[in-house]
Amino acid sequence: MKIRLFLAGALLATSALATTVLAKPVVIKFSHVVAENTPKGKMANRFKELVEKRLPGKVEVKVFPSAQLFGDNKVLEAMLLGDVQIAAPSLSKFKRYTKKLQVFDLPFLFNDMQAVEKFQKSPEGLKLLSSMQKKGLQGLGYIHNGLKQLSANTKVKTPADAKNLKFRIMASDVLAAQFQAIDAMPLKKPFSEVFTLLQTKAIDGQENTWSNIYSKKFFEVQPFISETNHGVLDYMVVTSTEFWSELPVDIRAEVKKSLDEAIIYGNKVAAEKAVKDRQRIIDSKRSEVVAISAAERKKWINAMRPVWKKFEKQIGKKLIAAAEASNQ
Numbered sequence: 618m619k620i621r622l623f624l625a626g627a628l629l630a631t632s633a634l635a636t637t638v639l640a641k642p643v644v645i646k647f648s649h650v651v652a653e654n655t656p657k658g659k660m661a662n663r664f665k666e667l668v669e670k671r672l673p674g675k676v677e678v679k680v681f682p683s684a685q686l687f688g689d690n691k692v693l694e695a696m697l698l699g700d701v702q703i704a705a706p707s708l709s710k711f712k713r714y715t716k717k718l719q720v721f722d723l724p725f726l727f728n729d730m731q732a733v734e735k736f737q738k739s740p741e742g743l744k745l746l747s748s749m750q751k752k753g754l755q756g757l758g759y760i761h762n763g764l765k766q767l768s769a770n771t772k773v774k775t776p777a778d779a780k781n782l783k784f785r786i787m788a789s790d791v792l793a794a795q796f797q798a799i800d801a802m803p804l805k806k807p808f809s810e811v812f813t814l815l816q817t818k819a820i821d822g823q824e825n826t827w828s829n830i831y832s833k834k835f836f837e838v839q840p841f842i843s844e845t846n847h848g849v850l851d852y853m854v855v856t857s858t859e860f861w862s863e864l865p866v867d868i869r870a871e872v873k874k875s876l877d878e879a880i881i882y883g884n885k886v887a888a889e890k891a892v893k894d895r896q897r898i899i900d901s902k903r904s905e906v907v908a909i910s911a912a913e914r915k916k917w918i919n920a921m922r923p924v925w926k927k928f929e930k931q932i933g934k935k936l937i938a939a940a941e942a943s944n945q
Contacts, residue, residue, distance in 0.1 A: 660883025667875035722791035736943035768839035769822030782821040831894035
């Protein structure tokens with residue numbers, strides 16, 4: 618009798634323990650490198666808010682901004698090890714895992730952010746989200762920062778004006794080729810070092826979006842900003858295929874729904890911020906915004922268009938054509 622009671626008690630204890638284990642919420646660590654008041658930072662916080670509201674006690678989202686957990690150069694490796702579940706690196710950071718995303722670095726490919734959005738929502742753009750599955754990564758959506766402008770110590774209106782100037786770039790072969798095409802010198806340097814490099818005149822200029830130029834105060838140490846809109850700086854929200862596939866179907870659906878809504882919100886913030894920050898730079902009178910005429914823009918396009926051909930085999934001719942078609 619005592620043995621039966623012991624076994625029954627043990628069974629109940631095991632069952633209670635199993636229930637306790639199962640009751641633990643799924644923890645999603647969301648690591649990114651920007652401040653919380655940026656479009657990406659606000660998107661991440663909105664995602665946390667939506668998920669925890671819809672899945673109380675089932676999912677907990679921990680957001681780590683400003684590279685508190687990992688920088689963009691390490692976060693994907695950490696994700697594959699299970700140390701982080703969601704991140705949103707710039708599209709240039711994925712070269713190790715797929716060459717196709719280099720399409721977003723091609724100069725003068727998109728006329729405006731509407732074209733970028735159209736391509737990202739197209740079958741070809743959505744397919745890119747799954748282009749790294751064999752490497753263990755699954756894209757979940759795109760986050761906008763905006764179109765890039767060219768700042769410099771001297772007024773740059775045509776490609777000839779950029780000759781022999783040193784420009785900081787992200788670690789991208791496409792971006793390096795872009796500046797080499799106009800006889801400028803590209804230097805791959807960390808984003809965190811750009812202000813000091815500009816301030817000390819160790820470099821002559823850089824390319825970035827209005828929001829980055831304003832928030833990082835590059836306009837205070839660069840007398841000219843040419844409004845070239847020559848490229849796009851966007852991010853991909855990404856997770857590991859292992860983590861994503863192991864989420865229960867009902868939880869995965871709610872997490873994705875919340876993320877989709879947070880991305881829409883973040884992209885709206887990004888669009889508004891680009892307009893406001895551009896005007897703030899103009900109002901500061903610290904830097905002159907240089908207008909580029911249609912004729913001057915044509916010179917830039919003609920000078921940099923060969924870069925498309927150079928990376929055509931890596932990216933794919935059809936993919937480049939699909940991206941270009943988004944301008945129509």
